[in-house]
Amino acid sequence: MATGRRISIGLPTIRRLPMYVAILEQARQASQERISSPQIAELLGFEAIQVRKDLAAVGVSGQPRVGFPVVELLQAIERFLGWDNVSDAFVIGAGHLGVALAGYDGFAGHGLKILALFDRDPAKVGTPVHGKEIFDIERLGELAQRLGVRIAILTVPDEAAAEVAGLAVQAGIEAIWNFTGTKLTVPEGVIVERMDLAASLAVLSSRLAAERARGRGRA
Amino acid sequence: MATGRRISIGLPTIRRLPMYVAILEQARQASQERISSPQIAELLGFEAIQVRKDLAAVGVSGQPRVGFPVVELLQAIERFLGWDNVSDAFVIGAGHLGVALAGYDGFAGHGLKILALFDRDPAKVGTPVHGKEIFDIERLGELAQRLGVRIAILTVPDEAAAEVAGLAVQAGIEAIWNFTGTKLTVPEGVIVERMDLAASLAVLSSRLAAERARGRGRA
């Protein structure tokens, strides 16, 4: 029942919250009113105690023997994540990845709405994709101001990332979701979150390499 | 100098290794022969002690007062990650994201080569993208066998993920790079690595939400 927004909540917990959201949405769809930590743990493949710890962090209490209220819990997590109201965003870099993200409809449920794309290439400018306009990057500041956009999704080539991030900051962007492989340096107060393809691939391929090293033979 | 492949190396370390690779490649390009942990730390924005710990984990020694040998270190990390020889992969799901990944040329340097795509939609089958054929998913087993492909990059809609992952496992796929929002259950021995868009977005948007909650006013 408590709503206290805790000062600090661990990053691992925050990264797990979307999984709870997915589970809880399923439960709501099935008109399930309450769900217990062992149930959630079973569905996600981890331990009940971890579920309870995570849920405690967002400040919703359960009821012994019954579990947690599905709708209330869902709302609390979405509120915590800021997924309860929509934030507008621009995609900068209308390459394959940028276009793919602009067309992804899963963001709608996560409080993210992509309004438009930006690119430097005149051949792309003016040709809408997924019903969204592609503007010249020159117009980033003007349009960010006019539309009050504070989030940029950065999908330019690695070499251009630092420069374009600078433009974004100048344009008043407050948060950059960085899909490039480049580490960005930004003024204090600007949020950068890296979507790290290479890190994920490293985990996959190192495991594969380890397995290969272990299991010789077996033609 | 030592090459000992340590039994267990922490996941956080593995996820940082690609950053070292990027830095080291730059250094090599600049014909720099040695690089010190403070130098690397400066470039990546973390502490020298962490760099030394990470590098120790892959088993290359530095020289006091001089630093680490750039080329040797680079090779050691790439060998550890399995990025030193190419693994073939299929993209399953020729939607926007799948096509974007198939066209991404950054994988070449990371030991990953996408040979072809698969989709269920007859309209997509037979129309190559980025010079790569799109096959009917029915042919996954046959082609995986014939070409010896062991990695699948899963970019189908969430609802189809579980079923298609099952097909992939049946086809002899050993490692799945999962770009869907669905948690996959696979037989023991099959590697699944999740590329978690939602987790990353959660970190970004929760920080934004926290900032918004803190800094009222300031029109």
Added chain:
DNA sequence: TAGATTGTTAATCGATTAACAATC
């Protein structure tokens, strides 16, 4: 030599897991 850097050993920190009393 003097001094910067490595690598080891210890201390700190945070996250996960365990144990269990409180609750309905």
Added chain:
DNA sequence: TAGATTGTTAATCGATTAACAATC
């Protein structure tokens, strides 16, 4: 009531950071 589940407090585990002797 009996028993399942919560939430708290403690224990464990692993990762990061600090301190410092060894090295060239």
